[in-house]
Amino acid sequence: xxxxxADIIKAAAFxxxxxxxxxxxxxxxxxxxxxxxKACEAIGKNPKxxxxxxxxxxxxxxxxxxxxxxxxxxxxxxxxxx
Amino acid sequence: xxxxxxIWLNVAAFxxxxxxxxxxxxxxxxxxxxxxxxxxxxxxxxxxxxxxxxxxxxxxxxxxxxxxxxxxxxxxxxxxxxxxxxxxxxxATFIxxxxxxxxxxxxxxxxxxxxxxxxxxxxxxxxxxxxRLNTTMLVGSSIAQSSAIYALVTALILLxxxxxALPLSPTWAAVLGAGLACGIASIGPGYGEGMVxxxxxxxxxRQPSAATVATTTxxxxxxxxxxxxxxxxxxxxxxxxxxxxxTSALAPTMALxxxxxxxxxxxxxxxxxxxxxxxxxxxxxxxxxxxxxxxxxxxxxxxxxxxxxxxxxxxxxxxxxxxx
Numbered sequence: 001x002x003x004x005x006a007d008i009i010k011a012a013a014f015x016x017x018x019x020x021x022x023x024x025x026x027x028x029x030x031x032x033x034x035x036x037x038k039a040c041e042a043i044g045k046n047p048k049x050x051x052x053x054x055x056x057x058x059x060x061x062x063x064x065x066x067x068x069x070x071x072x073x074x075x076x077x078x079x080x081x082x
Numbered sequence: 083x084x085x086x087x088x089i090w091l092n093v094a095a096f097x098x099x100x101x102x103x104x105x106x107x108x109x110x111x112x113x114x115x116x117x118x119x120x121x122x123x124x125x126x127x128x129x130x131x132x133x134x135x136x137x138x139x140x141x142x143x144x145x146x147x148x149x150x151x152x153x154x155x156x157x158x159x160x161x162x163x164x165x166x167x168x169x170x171x172x173x174a175t176f177i178x179x180x181x182x183x184x185x186x187x188x189x190x191x192x193x194x195x196x197x198x199x200x201x202x203x204x205x206x207x208x209x210x211x212x213x214r215l216n217t218t219m220l221v222g223s224s225i226a227q228s229s230a231i232y233a234l235v236t237a238l239i240l241l242x243x244x245x246x247a248l249p250l251s252p253t254w255a256a257v258l259g260a261g262l263a264c265g266i267a268s269i270g271p272g273y274g275e276g277m278v279x280x281x282x283x284x285x286x287x288r289q290p291s292a293a294t295v296a297t298t299t300x301x302x303x304x305x306x307x308x309x310x311x312x313x314x315x316x317x318x319x320x321x322x323x324x325x326x327x328x329t330s331a332l333a334p335t336m337a338l339x340x341x342x343x344x345x346x347x348x349x350x351x352x353x354x355x356x357x358x359x360x361x362x363x364x365x366x367x368x369x370x371x372x373x374x375x376x377x378x379x380x381x382x383x384x385x386x387x388x389x390x391x392x393x394x395x396x397x398x399x400x401x402x403x404x405x406x
């Protein structure tokens with residue numbers, strides 16, 4: 001079975017795409033969960049500010065999400081562009 | 083120097099058995115140790131409840147042990163299984179089954195220890211709630227074991243299905259990917275659900291009047307946490323049961339392995355994060371149940387955002403399987 005160079009490159013791109021998205025999902029998942037956990041704690045202590053706290057949580061999570069989206073972009077680039 | 087398939091089959095069975103039991107022992111060891119630590123400090127706080135605490139500790143540890151026992155079962159099966167018609171695909175399924183059960187037992191093992199430990203602490207604090215604490219612990223740690231059961235089911239399907247009619251390439255990568263997807267995907271949800279159940283036991287002991295709403299919130303939070311383990315199971319089943327066209331190229335093969343790794347590793351973070359969120363929500367309801375509606379709403383919103391990267395992983399895994 002002769003393996004061509006182009007085949008190896010494609011194989012590496014597919015494996016890389018899977019690893020990029022897989023490993024890249026760990027950080028945002030844990031981080032956003034922590035943000036939401038602290039928001040729940042804060043609302044428990046100060047329910048009057050629930051609206052403000054939810055807004056802050058969502059903005060913080062959106063920022064934390066960015067690296068997950070970078071992983072997604074890299075994975076899609078590896079799958080369809082490179 | 084040539085080796086026939088029987089030699090590789092033995093190699094795979096022994097390596098798979100080692101991985102299954104070795105990795106599978108991590109979680110149960112940590113979880114049960116945590117339980118014992120909590121039980122010890124609980125008895126020192128309230129020596130009169132020592133009998134009840136001891137009983138609860140043993141029951142809780144027995145549940146946390148299940149994941150470890152699954153690892154032992156798969157290891158034993160790998161050591162003594164008879165394969166009438168071995169092929170190189172069987173070699174891959176053996177390694178896949180071992181990895182699946184080994185990784186799959188880590189999260190639920192640790193997770194099962196949290197509710198048991200918090201139940202022991204709770205009995206010392208509030209001996210009157212012993213029965214309720216035991217029930218909450220049993221429900222919580224059983225649900226935390228569910229992702230270990232997914233891994234066991236996948237490992238058993240890998241061991242006992244007949245793949246001999248399928249082409250070696252890319253089936254070997256599909257079965258290995260299936261094991262990795264389902265096994266690694268259970269780490270996060272198993273651990274996360276354990277944290278939620280632990281917080282619920284704490285809440286029941288802290289404020290018995292909040293027990294019902296805390297348990298409801300726990301079940302809701304655990305259900306959301308479970309989702310990424312279910313994605314892993316889904317990708318694993320697709321990889322096992324879909325028939326792939328014969329190929330001698332490396333790229334389509336690696337796409338299937340990549341899909342399994344992507345979904346497996348991608349499920350760790352959301353599982354842990356959603357568990358953290360639900361843990362805090364349940365904990366706060368235990369302190370003041372008047373805010374429960376608001377807390378459940380924020381918990382679900384937070385978990386939904388935390389889920390997003392798990393969904394991205396699912397999408398990339400499905401693209402790797404069906405599109406490229």
